[in-house]
Amino acid sequence: MIAQTSLAGKTALVTGAAQGIGRGIALELAAAGCRQLTIVDLVGGPELRQTVADLETGGVEVLFVQGDVSETATATQAVDQTVQRWGRLDIVVNNAGIARPTTFFETSDEQWDQVLRTNLRSVFLFMKYGGLAMREQGGGAIVNMSSISGITGGSTGPDYGASKAGVIALTKFGARRLAEFGIRVNAVAPATINTEMIARNYATLPPEEKAKRLAAIPMGRMGEPSEVGRLVAFLASDAASYVTGETVGVTGGRMSS
Numbered sequence: 001m002i003a004q005t006s007l008a009g010k011t012a013l014v015t016g017a018a019q020g021i022g023r024g025i026a027l028e029l030a031a032a033g034c035r036q037l038t039i040v041d042l043v044g045g046p047e048l049r050q051t052v053a054d055l056e057t058g059g060v061e062v063l064f065v066q067g068d069v070s071e072t073a074t075a076t077q078a079v080d081q082t083v084q085r086w087g088r089l090d091i092v093v094n095n096a097g098i099a100r101p102t103t104f105f106e107t108s109d110e111q112w113d114q115v116l117r118t119n120l121r122s123v124f125l126f127m128k129y130g131g132l133a134m135r136e137q138g139g140g141a142i143v144n145m146s147s148i149s150g151i152t153g154g155s156t157g158p159d160y161g162a163s164k165a166g167v168i169a170l171t172k173f174g175a176r177r178l179a180e181f182g183i184r185v186n187a188v189a190p191a192t193i194n195t196e197m198i199a200r201n202y203a204t205l206p207p208e209e210k211a212k213r214l215a216a217i218p219m220g221r222m223g224e225p226s227e228v229g230r231l232v233a234f235l236a237s238d239a240a241s242y243v244t245g246e247t248v249g250v251t252g253g254r255m256s257s
């Protein structure tokens with residue numbers, strides 16, 4: 001008997017999987033048995049090539065679609081190409097996102113638009129076009145990347161927390177309205193995960209502020225991309241068949257305080 005956590009026979013699409021958390025998610029979906037995976041990312045450099053090589057070594061067929069996730073054409077092409085290649089799309093993980101540390105008054109209007117487009121509009125687009133393919137085939141699972149900042153407001157900037165709070169609302173709306181089509185929608189809300197994004201953000205902080213932030217994590221360390229990936233793999237699997245509309249933290253105990 002195949003375990004309900006198994007993703008054998010399922011086709012997945014992960015945005016922003018060239019590196020960081022998205023890469024961790026792709027590898028954990030593969031570890032759970034997924035063998036057909038589409039990666040959508042802006043960049044196709046060495047990080048992407050390494051991720052693809054690691055997946056292929058594990059027996060996964062990879063389709064790479066290069067593009068900006070906030071553009072409608074990227075979402076429609078990625079979904080269409082996935083369905084053309086493999087005949088179905090079972091799992092969509094909306095992971096791609098950006099964070100630009102800033103203060104309230106220094107946040108430019110252009111940055112606000114760019115962060116909201118990248119972190120929130122993209123989630124709507126891939127839910128919409130991915131959801132249409134799932135409706136057609138009778139079901140699927142969507143997992144959206146929020147953040148602890150979507151609950152607390154965070155400290156990155158006014159744009160970032162707002163975009164991630166929007167992801168939580170969109171997840172709830174989607175869960176209610178897509179349930180009748182057999183589509184579940186959940187979100188994950190990580191705190192500090194060891195990626196390039198965090199390295200870049202922490203590089204802008206004075207050492208004492210960095211130490212303070214790490215000390216605020218009860219488990220005393222950053223999370224790893226694989227630790228987010230395993231949660232996403234569970235939410236995407238049939239083991240989570242009655243879980244929808246939830247935002248699940250992965251925070252080392254920081255929760256939302």
Ligand SMILES: NC(=O)c1ccc[n+]([C@@H]2O[C@H](COP(=O)([O-])OP(=O)(O)OC[C@H]3O[C@@H](n4cnc5c(N)ncnc54)[C@H](O)[C@@H]3O)[C@@H](O)[C@H]2O)c1
Binds near residue numbers: 068095096146147192
């Ligand atoms: N690292 C953390 O501590 C943390 C915590 C909470 C939430 N998150 C969220 O997790 C997600 C991944 O973060 P990460 O730390 O791995 O970041 P990262 O910067 O290391 O990786 C992000 C990936 O997304 C891609 N990307 C960015 N903009 C894109 C666009 N417009 N179109 C297509 N691809 C694009 C990048 O090329 C990169 O491959 C983001 O949504 C982020 O907000 C991260």
